[in-house]
Amino acid sequence: MKDTKPNIVIFYVDDLGYGDLSSYGMTATQTPNVDALAKEGIRFTDAHSSAATCTPSRYSLLTGQFAFRNDAAILPGDAPLIIDHTKPTLPKMLKKAGYKTAVVGKWHLGLGDGFVDWNKDVKPGPLELGFDYSFLMPATGDRVPTVYLENHKVVNLDPNDPITISYEKRIGDRPVGTESPALLKQTADLQHSRTIINGISRIGWMAGGKAAEWVDEDFPHVFTDKAKDFIKDSKDAPFMLFFPFHDIHVPRVPNQMFAGKSGMGPRGDAILQMDWMTGQIVDELKKQGVYDNTIILYSSDNGPVMDDGYADQAEELKGEHDPAGGFRGGKYSAYEAGTRVPMIVTYPNGMKNKGDSDALISHIDFYKSLATLTGAPLEQGEAIDSLDVLPALLDNTVDAREEMLEESFTLSLRSGKWKYVAPFNGTTPGWLANKTAIENGLRAEPQLFDLSQDVTEQINVAARYPDVVAKLHARIQAIKAK
Ligand code: NG6
Ligand code: CA
Numbered sequence: 001m002k003d004t005k006p007n008i009v010i011f012y013v014d015d016l017g018y019g020d021l022s023s024y025g026m027t028a029t030q031t032p033n034v035d036a037l038a039k040e041g042i043r044f045t046d047a048h049s050s051a052a053t054c055t056p057s058r059y060s061l062l063t064g065q066f067a068f069r070n071d072a073a074i075l076p077g078d079a080p081l082i083i084d085h086t087k088p089t090l091p092k093m094l095k096k097a098g099y100k101t102a103v104v105g106k107w108h109l110g111l112g113d114g115f116v117d118w119n120k121d122v123k124p125g126p127l128e129l130g131f132d133y134s135f136l137m138p139a140t141g142d143r144v145p146t147v148y149l150e151n152h153k154v155v156n157l158d159p160n161d162p163i164t165i166s167y168e169k170r171i172g173d174r175p176v177g178t179e180s181p182a183l184l185k186q187t188a189d190l191q192h193s194r195t196i197i198n199g200i201s202r203i204g205w206m207a208g209g210k211a212a213e214w215v216d217e218d219f220p221h222v223f224t225d226k227a228k229d230f231i232k233d234s235k236d237a238p239f240m241l242f243f244p245f246h247d248i249h250v251p252r253v254p255n256q257m258f259a260g261k262s263g264m265g266p267r268g269d270a271i272l273q274m275d276w277m278t279g280q281i282v283d284e285l286k287k288q289g290v291y292d293n294t295i296i297l298y299s300s301d302n303g304p305v306m307d308d309g310y311a312d313q314a315e316e317l318k319g320e321h322d323p324a325g326g327f328r329g330g331k332y333s334a335y336e337a338g339t340r341v342p343m344i345v346t347y348p349n350g351m352k353n354k355g356d357s358d359a360l361i362s363h364i365d366f367y368k369s370l371a372t373l374t375g376a377p378l379e380q381g382e383a384i385d386s387l388d389v390l391p392a393l394l395d396n397t398v399d400a401r402e403e404m405l406e407e408s409f410t411l412s413l414r415s416g417k418w419k420y421v422a423p424f425n426g427t428t429p430g431w432l433a434n435k436t437a438i439e440n441g442l443r444a445e446p447q448l449f450d451l452s453q454d455v456t457e458q459i460n461v462a463a464r465y466p467d468v469v470a471k472l473h474a475r476i477q478a479i480k481a482k
Pocket of ligand 2: 015053054249301
């Protein structure tokens with residue numbers, strides 16, 4: 001008998017801000033495919049990535065635990081796997097419930113258990129974490145190695161031209177950005193000016209692996225096709241597809257189908273590309289007759305950033321467009337735009353009430369909500385920071401969290417109408433301090449905002465409500481000690 005458990009598709013866009021969809025107020029260009037999902041399901045207005053950067057957000061989504069518990073921060077491209085593969089994970093949990101699982105897209109959670117030899121089996125990685133199939137960009141588009149990894153193997157690797165990478169010193173004979181700017185499609189800051197591959201200088205140096213190099217402009221087809229193949233092959237089993245986009249992260253090098261189409265330069269074009277990819281995958285679900293029995297969770301890993309290392313004129317060409325949708329801050333920031341992102345849920349067979357929802361939800365809650373949805377058993381201590389908010393995911397009249405932790409370079413707590421940003425006494429990384437266009441929210445003194453009257457976090461009322469500050473600070477300490 002065919003299993004009637006719903007399929008699960010998690011679309012995880014990279015660096016998409018709250019205001020970056022036409023269904024969330026963007027007027028400069030249109031995202032019809034994502035907007036169609038918003039019309040058919042619930043459009044959340046107070047949903048959050050667990051953190052304001054990529055690795056920590058993904059870490060939490062796949063483990064149901066806060067990234068600070070494992071010091072998970074933005075990883076270099078040669079970092080080991082940051083999730084303990086002997087512990088429970090979201091895909092392992094779903095496998096117990098009978099699911100076939102895959103990840104297709106950007107990984108950025110590290111690979112291997114120390115030094116990675118890209119010419120051998122690269123593991124542990126997603127397969128050891130419970131994915132039956134993986135097709136990855138290993139870290140991000142701006143980091144070497146610029147090759148695809150399918151399960152344990154680099155795709156198209158010529159054994160006579162082995163790959164080596166270094167994040168410390170120059171290796172190989174490829175040109176580098178600092179010396180050969182004429183070869184570049186976009187100029188970049190020093191950090192992103194090492195080995196040039198496909199006209200883009202990257203973070204880190206790479207030697208060998210010529211036949212395996214990716215072409216950035218091909219991403220939309222390559223990743224979409226792999227996702228469609230997985231859906232086709234899995235349509236008779238319940239399946240879970242985790243689809244973390246590379247878009248709209250830097251380098252933004254859209255396919256010619258989208259280049260120049262948004263009127264906002266490569267960043268806007270990357271939004272159109274992401275929208276098209278979403279539509280293609282949703283169409284495949286419909287073609288295979290499984291769309292109605294699929295829950296789609298669509299969101300972004302952190303807030304928006306304009307200049308993230310490459311001169312792609314994101315700021316200059318954005319015109320009136322407000323990527324943060326009116327909220328303060330952006331990617332990296334402790335303020336709301338760091339983690340408040342678009343989130344849409346569709347599930348034709350299971351949705352109770354659709355429309356807008358202002359329920360407070362963190363992506364860390366996908367874990368327990370999906371466990372409930374699929375009937376998967378949880379182990380003692382599994383996903384300790386996750387909350388079952390399934391009723392709110394399927395009904396826009398139902399509330400979710402009372403309290404929610406947000407991770408950035410400090411910790412913040414939403415509680416009722418309050419937003420508390422804990423003091424930051426560390427040293428702001430130099431590259432972040434230099435990003436003057438983004439308010440990172442890091443202050444030595446406590447910050448407290450009353451979001452019911454001040455949703456843009458302009459007036460710090462910490463001095464006026466010391467008792468609230470003390471209470472919320474103690475709550476953060478208690479969550480840390482859990
Ligand atoms: C930063 C990079 C930035 C981006 C980010 C990761 C520098 C100066 N900046 O360290 O370009 O790659 O890491 O983005 O190297 S994330 O969305 O994957 O977290
Ligand atoms: Ca990101």
